[in-house]
Amino acid sequence: MANIAEIKGLTKLYNRKKALNNVTLDLESGKIYGMLGPNGSGKTSLIKILSGILRESSGEVLIDGHKPGVHTKSVVAYLPDRNFLYKWMSIQDAVNLFKDFYGDFDEYRAYELLDFMKLDRNMKTTELSKGMMEKLNLTLILSRKAKLYILDEPIAGVDPVARDQILNAIINNYDGESTMLITTHLVRDMENIFDDVIFLKDGEVRLIGNAESLRAEKEKSIDEIYKQIFGE
Amino acid sequence: MGKYIKYEIKGSYKFILGIIAILIIATTAIQLDGFYNLANGFDSFLTVGIPLIIILGAMITAFFYIVGSFRKELYEDRGYLTFSLPLSGKQILGSKLIVAALWFFLLGISVVIYNAGLAMLFYAKDGYPMMKEFLKILWSKDVRSFIILSTISSITTLVMIYFSIALSRVTIKNKKIGGFWFVIFLAMNSLYGFIGVMLNRAFPYYFDFANWNMMKSSEMNPVSSLAMSGSPVITGGFTGSIYYGIASLALTIIVGVGLFYGTSYLIEKRIDL
Amino acid sequence: MNFNDNLPIYIQIMNLLTKRIILGELKGGEKLPSVRELSTELKVNPNTIQRSYQELEREGIVFTQRGMGTFVSEDRAVLNELKQNRASNIIMHFIQDMNSLGFGKDEIIELIKDMAKEAK
Incomplete structure (x- = not known):
């Protein structure tokens, strides 16, 4: 199967500290990847480089055959781990913005998802709770028909009902052709939706593989493998 | 866009x-x-x-x-x-x-x-x-040309401010020293002003856009023209015309365009959010 | 659904579905939920569900009709075999547990006979 992203020898330095150290990794089309690791393992740096808002120190990243830039931003749907919408916006304004800038944005899918998430289009983004914000941001991202979805901690800090809605939205909107790269601390809640898992430790890929094969091979859940790797 | x-x-x-x-x-x-x-x-x-x-x-x-x-x-x-x-x-x-x-x-x-x-x-x-x-x-022609030229010069100043902000963001990651851009801006602006004066002294030709008239600064009436040597703008003569230093005006445009590209490069290729 | 830790998810889903078939919750000839439906219900990757269906199909427990979906086999022999397998499994586990409590083969049979009488 074709690769949507190819990462070769990627290194990111902050002053002298290596946030990413010589990471080589291919992301295949049609798979959901779980990227797992504690804070400071380099997950966010990798995601930001793929999203085009952080520059690598060395190495190469190709997404859809291009270096991160205007083209890749048009095929990557990035959900940051923070509230990135402009403060003056209503939900409707945010939908309009996505419609204006992303050719792959499906407005009707967005309205369906907003209904599913029980979000009112007229609300201001500043009035939303953490869970509602997360649901809105995810709605905007999933309403695109992107080639690569990058979701940074999509269920962090939301209540169990919102968490289920978010997981359902991710599964329902996953079309089998695009690729998803998801990071999470809540391994137990999300591990069943991953095809492949990538364990990052100290900026290096510690273990990568098919989730089911790893479960069979180690006779452990991904959550337990996580604890084993990072609990050392 | x-x-x-x-x-x-x-x-x-x-x-x-x-x-x-x-x-x-x-x-x-x-x-x-x-x-x-x-x-x-x-x-x-x-x-x-x-x-x-x-x-x-x-x-x-x-x-x-x-x-x-x-x-x-x-x-x-x-x-x-x-x-x-x-x-x-x-x-x-x-x-x-x-x-x-x-x-x-x-x-x-x-x-x-x-x-x-x-x-x-x-x-x-x-x-x-x-x-x-x-x-x-x-x-009037004078005011119109004044508005156009001060717009050019204001945009250059604004680009210089944006460039300073982007440069300070790219070089210093710490948010707390965010005011550092102002130091960069002051230094750049002083340098830019100084170079402008030096250029006008080296090439002392001035242009009056209202009357489409070029003059050498030494040919102007020293009493009625109000300017120091090398000044980017001279208001002078009995007509009240405004003369713009050709060299410093060219510098303004070059600096404006250059910093526009520089800032674009910084926010596109060097940005680390 | 809570998944067991040390088994691949697709095997656990196969077990879940065969259990439903044995219990009669899913009858012979009945349509299974679509991959997407089950995937949403269980919050499991659709590719994993797909794999469970493929394995079940390979074992002859379900069959796929193009464009229609996946159905439970109507072959009584297959369903009986499933039941038998399930029963043997339960009994094997039971015997192992009893052995660990120190009961021998004959004692277990006696105990079962007594219990069965009382239950009447």
Whole structure:
């Protein structure tokens, strides 16, 4: 199967500290990847480089055959781990913005998802709770028909009902052709939706593989493998 | 790019309209005071001084608001949206400059027109000819060329500020020393001013855009022309024409364009959010 | 649904579905939920569900009709075998547990006979 992203020898330095150290990794089309690791393992740096808002120190990243830039931003749907919408916006304004800038944005899918998430289009983004914000941001991202979805901690800090809605939205909107790269601390809640898992430790890929094969091979859940790797 | 301009305007128009409202109220106070004094013949600091301070304050606030909106893209969460849009650095920066220029223009024009109208109303007797005279001055070749050239120079200054902000963001990651951009800006602006003067001394030719007339600075009447050696602008002669240093004007354009590309490069290729 | 830790998810889903078939919750000839439906219900990757269906199909427990979906086999022999397998599994586990409590083969049979009488 074709690769949507190819990462070769990627290194990111902050002053002298290596946030990413010589990471080589291919992301295949049609798979959901779980990227797992504690804070400071380099997950966010990798995601930001793929999203085009952080520059690598060395190495190469190709997404859809291009270096991160205007083209890749048009095929990557990035959900940051923070509230990135402009403060003056209503939900409707945010939908309009996505419609204006992303050719792959499906407005009707967005309205369906907003209904599913029980979000009112007229609300201001500043009035939303953490869970509602997360649901809105995810709605905007999933309403695109992107080639690569990058979701940074999509269920962090939301209540169990919102968490289920978010997981359902991710599964329902996953079309089998695009690729998803998801990071999470809540391994137990999300591990069943991953095809492949990538364990990052100290900026290096510690273990990568098919989730089911790893479960069979180690006779452990991904959550337990996580604890084993990072609990050392 | 047009789309991004739309969202820039949507994000800031309420604030700018608020500033315009404040300016209009303050200038109305000054005009009322003038009208009242003309009738009664006494003066008051409160009715003129305070509105003047308010006007100054509002202009400075508008300026920092516009400059601050660029800074926010680099330092606040909204940058995650702006810089993940499929737009080049040039498109983002260009949109921001166009909207900033639009707002300064709108601020200036609305205040000038409003006050001219108000004056016409107050002094209705001779208001119409006064207004006509005023508009004639406003639309004179001198004022037009002055507006165009000061727009060019303002845009260069604004780009220099944006460049300083972007450079300080890229070099110093720490948010707390965010004011460092101002140091960069002061240094660059001084250097730019100094080079401008040196160039004008080396190539002392000045141009009057209103009358399409070039002059060497040494040929100007030293008494009536008001300028130091190498000054970028000389107002001079009995005509009151404004002469612009050709060398320093060229420098302004080159620096403006150069820093535009430089800033675009920084926000597109060197940005680390 | 809570998944067991040390088994691949697709095997656990196969077990879940065969249990439903044995219990009669899913009858012979009945349509299974679509991959997407089950995937949403269980919050499991659709590719995993797909794999469970493929394995079940390979074992002859379900069959796929193009464009229609996946159905439970109507073959009584297959369903009986499933039942038998399930029963043997339960009994094997039971015997192991009893052994660990120190009961021998004959004792277990006696105990079952007594219990069965009382239950009547």
